[in-house]
Amino acid sequence: MTISPQSIYDSISIVESTISHWDPHTSISPSFLEASDHLHSHLLRLSATASTNHADAAQLIIIHTLLQSSMELLEESFKHHLFSISAIDLCSDKIATARSIAQTMLSAGYGKECVSSYQSIRQSRLTSQIVQLRFNQSANQPKAIRKLKWEILDRQIKSWTDIAHVVVRSLCSDEQQLCDEIFATSPESVRDSIFSSIACDTALRFLSFPETVAVHLKPSPEKLFHLLDMYAVLSNLLPDIESIFGSEPESFVRSKATLSLGKLSQAIRVVISKFELAIQKDPLKSSGVPGGAIHPLTRYVMNYLVYLSDFKLYLDEILVELPKNYSSSFFKLSDRLKNGSVVSVTIERILFILLCKIDAKAEAYSDAALSYLFLANNLQYIVRKVQSCRLKEILNDEWMNEHGTKAHQFMEGHVRSGWADMAAMLRTENETNDVDRLREFEIAFEKAMKERKNWVVADAAMRDEVRLMVETMLVPEYSRLYRTHMEFGTVRFSPEDVKKRIMRFYAD
Incomplete structure (x- = not known):
């Protein structure tokens, strides 16, 4: 494209005037961007002839210096616009202006400066937004996790589960859309690379928190539901993670999410085993409850199982298969159980252990009537709990009818x-x-x-x-x-x- 001398003169005037009167709070005019493009085109033409034409060589220096000042101004304006963008609005003037600046800088050969500024500002903003959500990324280290008091770690876990969907579906997704808008004229591979440099490190550290907790948290029954909460949240977000971080540069983010799910699964299986073991170790001959009332162990286990049943969908994924030694001399897998889900077998085995404990505790009563009353109260409580929640879906009607009938038999015996x-x-x-x-x-x-x-x-x-x-x-x-x-x-x-x-x- 041939640019007339008058056009060059006008472009120089516009650029010089804008630079001398520029206010960072004012928007860059389209005429300035067009003038900068003209200067760059003229600079390329001069570069081809400057070696043989001293006049062109002199003008080359002037145009180069002026263009460099223009790019510095554009970079500052670009930063100003990027700082002020807090949410995606594809129709906003700020985004449109930032996109125009980026296109001008890229075409003028200042892509490195443009991308560097963009990466620095948006990465900083993404990090600050997570801090504003009150999640401490710096605590996401094995040593820090092990040293934290449970009360503090408990708050961190709740914070993570509360904001995870915001971080993935809002912050990271918005950053991806913003990157695509600002660098719309760049190849997809370039946009993916820019987005990866901004969000991947933050996403990796954020998504590694469940893994760090799962690996370094001392397993105990009361911590199970924190692990399940994180598993449920992460599992639900996995399709979004695969969509947002779908390109090759971000594949390790998807891998980290999958790894965290795997580590959570392992930890959850360990905790459920420990919960079962804790019931087995409860003293068999502990004193009976006054009046034959419901034993605290019964309430504890049933409340635990009721809450556990809310995670049935995820337990189907976590409890992939039964341990080889799950059927033992005291708990036989019937044909019905062999055809049942892993979750139903696990729940039924835990209930079987609880009922064995209740039977043993009934022997602490010297009065047969009180012993029968204790058995009836506890079994009826268990049946009612099963009927009132999702345990009813996990345990079939045969189980409930069998144990409901048995509870009434105990009461008749009383x-x-x-x-x-x-x-x-x-x-x-x-x-x-x-x-x-x-x-x-x-x-x-x-x-x-x-x-x-x-x-x-x-x-x-x-x-x-x-x-x-x-x-x-x-x-x-x-x-x-x-x-x-x-x-x-x-x-x-x-x-x-x-x-x-x-x-x-x-x-x-």
Whole structure:
């Protein structure tokens, strides 16, 4: 393209005027960018003739110096625009101006300066945005993780899980889009390289946090859900990571995310094994719970499993297969379990261990009725917990029906062992002993009211059922004897009194 002398003169005037009056807070005019392009084109032409033409050589020096000053101004303006871009707006004037500046600098041979400024500013901004999200990247080191108190690390983990989707889907994605917009005229490989230099290091350090925690965190059951939270978040973000960091320069970011998932899986499997082992090691002969109520171990394990069931989707990925020794002398894999999922087998095995512990703890009670009550309360609690959450989807109807029936059998055993003797006192064929029988029953009944006042049936429906069973065993026969002897003043309790007192048994 031939540029007229007048055009060169005009371009020099525009560039000189803009440089002398430039305010960094004002936008670069299109005329300045066009003038800079003209100067660069003229510079290339002069370079070809300057060796034979002294006039061209002199002008070459002037144009080169002026163009260099122009590029320095553009670089400063470019930086100013980049600092002010906080979110992607593809229609914004700031991005459009920054793109025009980049194109001018690249075409003028100042691509290195342009890219260097872009990389420095956007990388710094990306890092500061993560800091503003209150995640401490500097703590993401093995030594730092091992030295942190759990309370501090707990906050770091929660912070990571809270902001991970923002970092990947917003910050990194926005940076990728911004890079594509600013360097729209550059080859895709160049854009990928620029974006990689900005985001990959930050993304690598951020995505390595779960791996660092998984490898260096001391495994214990209470830390399982922190690991699962990170796994769930990272697993959900994996498609986004593969999309954003899809080109070859960023392949190691995808690899890091996959590695972190793998390390989290390993740590989670270890913690679940430790949780199972902790249940097994709970003292078998520990004292029973007063009143036959629900044992703390039952509550702990079931609350744990309820929360664990929320991660069923991810546990299907994590618990890829059962350990070879999972079927043992005390836990046999039935045909039903062999055809079930790894998660269902794992949950059922943990429940089996818990039920064995409950059976053993029931033996601590010297009173058979209280032992049955303890078994009924705990098994009914387990069944109700399973029915109320996603455990119901993991354990099939056969399991729930089997154990629900067993809970009622325990309760029936409690009623038989606890009230059969008193019911027998009321059944007599010799009317001459009726009064003695009534007095004996009243004494036994009063004793039961004192000794059993703290006995518990935790489930409301089962509590009503038990009271009705006891009432059915005692009240009809007592009413018959009461009608026979009430006129002699030998009976202290009316049938209604007995019924009311039965309703006071089994505290909520």
